Amino acid sequence: MGTNKVIITGIGAVTPFGLGVDALWQNTLNAVSCSKNGVGSIASVDTILMTLSSISEAMNAAKWDSLTQNDGLIIATTTGLTNLWENDLMSYFKDNAASLNILASFKNEPLGTFLSAICSALDFNGRSLLVTTACSASTQAIGIAAEWIKQKKVERCIVVGTETLCTLTQKGFGCFNLISETPCRPFDKNRNGINISEGSACVCLESLDTSVVKPLACILGAGFSSDAYHMTAPMPTGQNTAIAMHAAIYNSGVNKKDISWVHAHGTGSVHNDLAESKAIAMVFKEQECPPVTSTKFVHGHMLGASGILETILCIKAINNDVILPTPGLLEPDPEIKINHAKKISPVRIKNILKTTLGFGGINAAIVIGNVNE
Amino acid sequence: MNNYIIGTATATISDVNINSPEFRNTSRNMVLAHTVLGKIFSSHEQLLGFLKQSTTGVFVGTSRGELKCSSDFLRSVAVDGIARPILFQNSLHNSILGFITKTYGLTGPSFTLSNRYFSGEDALCLACDLLDAQLIRYALVVGVDTIPLGIEAIFCSTYAKDVKISEGAGAVLLTNEQNLGTIKGYLGPKAIIQDVKYNRTKTALSAMGFDKKDYYDSNAIQELGMAVEANSYKVEIKKPDGSSSVLSLGFGFKY
Numbered sequence: 076m077g078t079n080k081v082i083i084t085g086i087g088a089v090t091p092f093g094l095g096v097d098a099l100w101q102n103t104l105n106a107v108s109c110s111k112n113g114v115g116s117i118a119s120v121d122t123i124l125m126t127l128s129s130i131s132e133a134m135n136a137a138k139w140d141s142l143t144q145n146d147g148l149i150i151a152t153t154t155g156l157t158n159l160w161e162n163d164l165m166s167y168f169k170d171n172a173a174s175l176n177i178l179a180s181f182k183n184e185p186l187g188t189f190l191s192a193i194c195s196a197l198d199f200n201g202r203s204l205l206v207t208t209a210c211s212a213s214t215q216a217i218g219i220a221a222e223w224i225k226q227k228k229v230e231r232c233i234v235v236g237t238e239t240l241c242t243l244t245q246k247g248f249g250c251f252n253l254i255s256e257t258p259c260r261p262f263d264k265n266r267n268g269i270n271i272s273e274g275s276a277c278v279c280l281e282s283l284d285t286s287v288v289k290p291l292a293c294i295l296g297a298g299f300s301s302d303a304y305h306m307t308a309p310m311p312t313g314q315n316t317a318i319a320m321h322a323a324i325y326n327s328g329v330n331k332k333d334i335s336w337v338h339a340h341g342t343g344s345v346h347n348d349l350a351e352s353k354a355i356a357m358v359f360k361e362q363e364c365p366p367v368t369s370t371k372f373v374h375g376h377m378l379g380a381s382g383i384l385e386t387i388l389c390i391k392a393i394n395n396d397v398i399l400p401t402p403g404l405l406e407p408d409p410e411i412k413i414n415h416a417k418k419i420s421p422v423r424i425k426n427i428l429k430t431t432l433g434f435g436g437i438n439a440a441i442v443i444g445n446v447n448e
Numbered sequence: 449m450n451n452y453i454i455g456t457a458t459a460t461i462s463d464v465n466i467n468s469p470e471f472r473n474t475s476r477n478m479v480l481a482h483t484v485l486g487k488i489f490s491s492h493e494q495l496l497g498f499l500k501q502s503t504t505g506v507f508v509g510t511s512r513g514e515l516k517c518s519s520d521f522l523r524s525v526a527v528d529g530i531a532r533p534i535l536f537q538n539s540l541h542n543s544i545l546g547f548i549t550k551t552y553g554l555t556g557p558s559f560t561l562s563n564r565y566f567s568g569e570d571a572l573c574l575a576c577d578l579l580d581a582q583l584i585r586y587a588l589v590v591g592v593d594t595i596p597l598g599i600e601a602i603f604c605s606t607y608a609k610d611v612k613i614s615e616g617a618g619a620v621l622l623t624n625e626q627n628l629g630t631i632k633g634y635l636g637p638k639a640i641i642q643d644v645k646y647n648r649t650k651t652a653l654s655a656m657g658f659d660k661k662d663y664y665d666s667n668a669i670q671e672l673g674m675a676v677e678a679n680s681y682k683v684e685i686k687k688p689d690g691s692s693s694v695l696s697l698g699f700g701f702k703y
Contacts (some may be wrong), residue, residue, distance in 0.1 A: 082652040153540055157518075164519060165526035167602070178605050185511055185606065185665075186541065187564025200648065204570055207513070208560045209542040215559060219574065222581045243518055247536030248527050299557030299583075300502055306537050315555055318502055390574070434537075435546025437558060 081221040082290035082446060085139065085279035086387045087132025089125045090374055091115040091272055095132060097114055099384075100111050100391045103373045104419065106402035108258035115272030115375035116240055123192050126237045129275040130197070137230065137279035138287050140376045147202040147229035150190050151213035153237040153379040155205075156183040158241040165242070165435035193235075207379065208375055209433030210340070211299075212236065213276070214382030217441055218297025220280045231281035236380030240273040251307070259343030259376075260403040261369035262352065262411050266332070269342045272375030276384035292390045295329060295426065295442040298322025302436025308346050309432050312355030319438035320430060321365065322359045327426070331358070334365050334442070335424040336398050336416070338389050340371020342376050343403070349433055352411040355430075365428075366416035372403030382431045389427045393445045398422045410420060423448075449643070451579050452628055453697075455621030456673030457487035459488075461594070468478075470551075475517050475538050476594040477510065478547040480617040484590060485548055488621050492634040496552060499621075505584035506549055506558040509571030509591045511665030512561060513541030515603070523598070542593060542659035545593060557584055566646060567591065568618070568668030573644050575622055585627040591669030592617040611688045614662035616634040618670025632658035639676045640698035651693045 091109035092098040102109070109115035117125070134140075142148065150168065163177040182188065190205040203217065206212045213236030220232035248254050248271055255268035300318040304310040324331055340351055348369075355367055370388055377384050392399055398420045407415055427443045461476060464483045471479050484656035489496040521535035537543065542560040549558050557578065561570040568591035575587035594615035596603050604613055622641070623631055668685050672695055685693045 114664075150582035153542070161518075161522055164599070164602075165522050167599075168523040168526045168528075177602055181602050182606055184515065185564045186513070186562040187511060187567065190563055203563070204574065205562050206559060207541045207562050208545065208558070209540055219577070222577060222583070226577070226580060228577065242525060243521065243536070243539060246531040247521065247533075247539065250533045250536060297583075299505075299559075301506070301555050301558045303500075303549045303553045303555050306543065306546045306550065315502075316553070322502075433542070434540060435542045436549060437542065437545070 080283055081224045081280055082283060082286060082293045083278050083292045083390060084281055084286050084288050085133035085137030085319050086289055086291065086390055087129040087277040088384060088387055089129050091317045092126060093116050096387055099374065103370055103388055103399065108372055109272060110258045110270035110375050113254040113270050114240060115270060116275055118416050120239055122158065122237060122239045125275045126235055127196055128195055129277040130233055130235055133279045135278040139279060142197055142201065143198045144201045145230045147220060147223050147232035148199055149206060149216040149232065149234045150193060150205045151206045151216040151379050152238060153207055153209055153212060154241055154244060155186040155189040157243055157376060158239045159183040161242050180427050184317035208437050210381060211431045211433035211436050211437040211439040212379035214431040214439035214441055215299060217294060217382065217386060218439065221294040221297060224280055224282055229331040230285050233277060233279055234383060235275060235277040235437045236383040237275040238273055238378045238380040244271060254346055255343060258262065258372050258403055261341035261343045261371055262402055262408055262415060263404050264406045264408040266345065266348060269311050269344050270375035272377050274377050274380060276380050276387055278383055278386060290446045293444040293446050295444040296323050296327025297441045298326055300438045304436050307434050308435065309350035311350055313350040313357060315355040316351060316354035316432055316438045320354060320428060320436060320440045322324045323428065323442050329426050329442055332362055332426050333425045335422060335426060336365055338385055338430045339367050339369040341371055343371055349410060351432055352413045357414050364414040367413045368399050368400050368416040370399060386429055389429055389443045393424045396421055396423055449576050449623045450639055451576050451624050453620050453622055453639045453641055454631060454635040454637050454678050455488045455491055456676050457484045457619045458670045458673055459484035459487065461615060462483045473534055473548060473626065475514055477544045477592050480546050481590050481592045482551060484617040484619040485552060485588060488619050490683060495634045498634055499586055500553050500555060502556045503546060503585040504554060505575060505578055505587045506545060506554050507571040507575045507587060507589045507682060508560045509546060509547045509666045510541055510562055511564050511567040511593050514539050514543050519596055519599050531639035565665050565691060566693065567666040569644055569646065569693050572669065576641065579622060579624040583679040585623060587622040589622065589669055590617060590619045591666035593664040593666045607688055611663060612661050615664050616670055618673050620669055620673055637701065640701060642698050643696040646692040647692045649689060667691050
């Protein structure tokens, strides 16, 4: 493995709370939910502009003027530009005739079109990738980018996750009875589903050699695994999810006792929260479990973008010396035996374990480090 | 790079019995990916058991993913007013990966990549990256794409008029130098993947000079496998928009 230290020098976000990381952070501190009737939406959303906006905020923070051939760009998403063509396709099915609309809008169907559009807008011709491994996509993307930098395959890397609400996902999660009409309640005894949301989140990764600003945090390691269990449900024992968490900690070179906080996927679905909490308990079984938090009550589940969005909250927590609680958690599920973070606590954070689980049994975890520790 | 190719396979839809009970509630992509991996595993009776360990990565490159399932889901919503869970479950690009890891019991790191004409190359390069990083010891790389039945005309409209679109799957099994010894009881090296070069263009949709029959977007893995079996040192994979990739192979290794 490479030894280059990978640091985060810029962050950017567009969320239902508005433009910018500050809007997200303030609403997270105040435990305000963006969800209305189970979804967190953005008025007049434009997927490409939203993505470019979060990239722009992150690049400005990192003081990157432009990208060069030696840089990298990774997009994480599950549905890409689906919102641009699905309505025309449904009209085509209803009217049973190919309209000019569908022929025009369907050019946006390949996910590669989204990647090309972003590369083109940034006039970028270097190494690029679109990761679409369900809800673990953006956590995987951070891990991949960190490896690229460690191995000096790229000098710097933009990692951006974007998800736009569409009929496919709204009706899809709806037909699984997975969407809670009220703000979700991760790890709660009475949790009844997830809130899906849209937005974009971006981090700029680079090494100390290239950075011109003070690092916000660092990515110490990543771990990945597959459940090989079910197309949509997580493995109930959590054992393969624990493999990804173990691998992330091992690859980061951090001692488990130096994990100050676990920022969990914690979707608020019955099965996710149970399986994930068993995995966390398994990882920390020989010692006291660090505080565990899910913040999805606030920003909802941004699917393929969730890993980066929540990494940004982890970075803000490190920089503000606080551990966030799990909003919406009123009565902890007695079957979930983890150490819930109950209130905003002033803590000097050393390292954070950030976890995600996705459809298809895809698990990903990263360890985010405090550069001052 | 310089990782070893130790297994190759290709599959077409004519290779499989899509109506077999084991493929109930699946898609053509899933069946093709399952079949092409099955061909790799069949090269040694204990190979699958060996590769189930968590140090084997699985990389799926697919341009259009589960478009057929997505369109069937949307048709059901639009025409019947019914959202069908099984169609949604199969509708994300990642469903192919979920299916093959589940059916073969593969528990290692797994990824779905999509980048239009370069979907296969991206999957191959990421596999090599993680082998180089020693985050995995073996990599199964699959490139798979199919034509979504029911919306063929709309689908084909996204390609230049003269491109003959087809469907298929290719797979390769890779390892790095450090782990070649541990798998040699099952398979030996066939070639070394030395380099993948991307020649991107900004050409608009045009089939000028593109004469590849049976083309599908993620065909690079299939082309790689064919080049390995033919002992070709270099394979150029032309894309319908005038761009291309060049995969360089080595054969002169001692083993």
